Amino acid sequence: MLIRDARREAGLTQAALAARAGTTQTAIARLERPGSNPRFATLERMLAASGHRLRAESAPGPPDEDESLIATHVRMTPAERASYHDAGYENLRQMITRARRVDG
Numbered sequence: 246m247l248i249r250d251a252r253r254e255a256g257l258t259q260a261a262l263a264a265r266a267g268t269t270q271t272a273i274a275r276l277e278r279p280g281s282n283p284r285f286a287t288l289e290r291m292l293a294a295s296g297h298r299l300r301a302e303s304a305p306g307p308p309d310e311d312e313s314l315i316a317t318h319v320r321m322t323p324a325e326r327a328s329y330h331d332a333g334y335e336n337l338r339q340m341i342t343r344a345r346r347v348d349g
Contacts, residue, residue: 248288249277251295266294 252262252273259273266273276283276291283291289299318326 246277246279248273248283248291248295251292251297252277255295255297257295262291262294266291 248262252259255262257265258270259277260270263270263273273291275281276287285299285301292299318329321329
């Protein structure tokens with residue numbers, strides 16, 4: 246989609262972009278198809294041929310852990326944490342028992 250959008254914004258046909266990029270119209274069509282997975286260098290070259298520049302940035306993603314859940318557990322007393330653990334274990338044990346009944 247990125248290549249197609251850049252090409253259209255530049256007012257180029259697939260053939261014109263192919264000529265600028267030194268490839269074929271068929272290759273451009275293949276790159277513009279949903280699910281295409283061009284290499285970074287190919288994407289950069291196609292965008293440059295359409296008068297665009299590829300800019301890659303890195304930004305931190307969300308943490309892997311739920312910090313609010315951690316904070317909730319830190320505020321619990323040891324007895325509350327043990328009770329919470331026991332309840333979770335009991336729920337898991339019941340799910341396993343039900344699953345075994347269903348599987349036969």
